[in-house]
Structures are given as C-alpha cells and as structure tokens.
Amino acid sequence: TGKRVLVAGVADDNGFGWAIAKAFAEAGANVCVATWPPALNIFLNLLERGKLDDSRQMPDGSMLTFERIYPLDAVYDNLESTPADIRENKRYKELGDFTIDGLAARLVADFGEQPLDIVFHSLANGPEVKKPLLEVSRAGYLAASSASAYSLVSMVQRLGPLMRPGGAVCSLTYMASERAIPGYGGGMSSAKAQLESDTRVLAFEAGRKWGVRVNTISAGPYASRAASAIGIIDTMVKYCAANSPLPEELSAREVGTTAAFLCSPLASAITGSTVYVDKGYHSMGMAV
Numbered sequence: 001t002g003k004r005v006l007v008a009g010v011a012d013d014n015g016f017g018w019a020i021a022k023a024f025a026e027a028g029a030n031v032c033v034a035t036w037p038p039a040l041n042i043f044l045n046l047l048e049r050g051k052l053d054d055s056r057q058m059p060d061g062s063m064l065t066f067e068r069i070y071p072l073d074a075v076y077d078n079l080e081s082t083p084a085d086i087r088e089n090k091r092y093k094e095l096g097d098f099t100i101d102g103l104a105a106r107l108v109a110d111f112g113e114q115p116l117d118i119v120f121h122s123l124a125n126g127p128e129v130k131k132p133l134l135e136v137s138r139a140g141y142l143a144a145s146s147a148s149a150y151s152l153v154s155m156v157q158r159l160g161p162l163m164r165p166g167g168a169v170c171s172l173t174y175m176a177s178e179r180a181i182p183g184y185g186g187g188m189s190s191a192k193a194q195l196e197s198d199t200r201v202l203a204f205e206a207g208r209k210w211g212v213r214v215n216t217i218s219a220g221p222y223a224s225r226a227a228s229a230i231g232i233i234d235t236m237v238k239y240c241a242a243n244s245p246l247p248e249e250l251s252a253r254e255v256g257t258t259a260a261f262l263c264s265p266l267a268s269a270i271t272g273s274t275v276y277v278d279k280g281y282h283s284m285g286m287a288v
C-alpha cells in the first residue's frame with residue numbers, strides 16, 4: 001500500500017503487463033507505466049475512448065488508473081547515442097526523452113529523488129522471432145538481446161539508484177531459455193537465457209548496493225499481442241494446458257498476483273530466482 005511501481009511494457013489490456021499493473025493497483029500501489037513509442041498513441045486513444053474500461057474495472061468497483069504513462073524505448077540508453085532517424089521519426093520526435101535515461105529523469109522530476117519501490121520489466125522484442133536459430137542474422141540476434149535482455153540491465157543501472165530501500169525488480173522470462181521450444185526463434189531463446197543469468201548477477205550486485213531484490217517469472221505460454229507474433233502461440237497454449245499438472249490455460253491474472261507477491265515484503269528473502277508460473281508444466285518430463 002502506498003508504494004510506487006513502474007511497469008515497463010504496457011500498450012494494451014491483452015498482455016501480462018496490464019494484468020501486473022492491475023494486480024499492483026489492487027494491492028494498493030500507485031502505478032506508473034512505460035509504453036513503447038510506436039504503440040503509445042494507440043494505447044492513449046484506447047484509454048481515452050473508454051475501450052479499455054471493462055478491463056479497468058477493479059474488484060472494489062473503482063477504475064484502474066495510471067499515475068503516469070511515460071514513453072519508453074528500452075533499446076536506447078540516452079538521446080546522445082540514439083540514431084538520428086529514430087529521434088526524428090514521427091512517432092518519437094514529439095515525445096521528449098524516450099530513452100531509459102529520460103525515463104529516470106522524468107521520474108525524479110515528477111516525484112523526487114527516490115520515486116520508486118518496484119520496477120517491473122514486461123517487455124521483449126525479437127524482429128526475427130519467426131526464424132529458426134539456424135537462419136537468424138547477427139543483427140536480428142543482437143536486436144533480440146538488446147530489447148529483451150540488455151534493457152533490464154540498463155534499467156537496473158539507471159533506476160536502481162532511484163529505488164527506496166526494500167525495493168524489488170522483476171521481469172518475465174520463458175522456458176525456451178533452458179529447453180528447446182520449436183518456433184521460439186530469432187535469438188529470443190538466447191535473450192531469455194541472458195535475462196535469467198543476468199537476474200542472478202543483478203540480484204547480487206543490486207542487493208549489495210541498494211538492498212534491492214531482482215527476480216524473474218518464467219511464465220507459461222499466453223496469447224498476448226507479442227506472443228501472437230510467434231505464429232504458433234495457440235498450439236503452445238493448448239499443448240501446455242493438456243500436458244501440465246494443472247490441465248488448464250494460464251491466466252494473465254495469475255502472473256499478476258505472483259508479481260505482486262514477489263515484489264512485496266512477503267517475499268523479502270527471495271532474490272536471484274526464476275519463479276515458474278506455468279501450471280507446473282516445467283516439472284513434466286513426458287507428454288500425457
């Protein structure tokens with residue numbers, strides 16, 4: 001209650017980010033979100049025109065509201081190192097500083113020196129996700145890594161100093177990091193392996209430096225907008241539901257409530273962990 005959360009990677013009500021933001025709001029937190037510039041206008045329009053009002057309904061009858069909606073492209077650390085064609089792109093040029101440095105500066109300007117308790121990284125991007133690793137270009141592989149893994153490192157570097165003691169950082173990963181999942185291509189599996197490894201090292205460094213915990217949630221498949229780009233997400237969802245200890249589809253809310261728990265004092269001894277929220281699928285060794 002009364003804590004401030006930043007959820008990065010919310011652009012509609014279909015993904016994990018939305019459900020996570022809502023779970024934090026239900027727990028009494030003030031929620032700021034950060035949205036990818038190419039998706040920002042559509043998201044703001046949907047909110048303004050009331051298209052998300054059903055999803056904004058909270059159990060207590062109130063409506064989910066965001067304290068701030070910041071532009072963020074997590075591939076860029078500061079404006080000086082951002083290519084001119086991005087800075088001058090029509091979706092970016094009116095937004096001010098949309099980089100991770102810019103986000104940190106806005107948070108301080110809006111809320112003071114230590115504005116944050118919780119940072120949730122709910123974003124990923126792999127431009128060649130449909131290509132098997134055997135066909136991925138160097139540029140595609142590095143782009144997946146930059147957007148999906150280094151973005152977390154950069155966010156912890158820049159937002160860690162802004163976090164109050166007892167703070168927590170969390171992200172979302174997928175089991176393709178440790179087992180071969182056909183169809184999860186583009187170097188996204190590699191990026192998730194980095195994200196999980198970085199979670200352990202960041203937990204150590206941020207724990208010692210700021211007393212901040214760092215964890216990641218390994219979620220089961222879910223048909224968000226990003227996942228639909230994989231092409232076979234419906235097959236993955238059905239396969240997991242059929243072959244898990246709990247034979248049902250994962251809901252985004254279940255990931256949201258785990259996020260709220262992991263970032264709360266109830267989880268004060270959990271850091272450096274990859275926590276499965278997948279109906280137990282990870283524990284199986286044979287299809288049913």
Ligand code: NAI
Pocket residue numbers: 008009010011012014015016017035036039072073074075121122123124125147172173174175218219220221222223224225226227
């Ligand atoms: P989503 O489409 O709701 O969320 C991804 C968000 O990342 C979008 O809002 C997109 O605009 C944003 N984004 C992309 N590139 C960005 C950039 N450079 N800077 C800032 N934002 C950027 O999809 P979903 O599935 O909810 O994804 C959230 C996280 O969950 C991702 O890390 C994803 O890999 C992970 N995950 C998803 C699973 C699934 O089956 N949907 C399973 C396990 C993990």
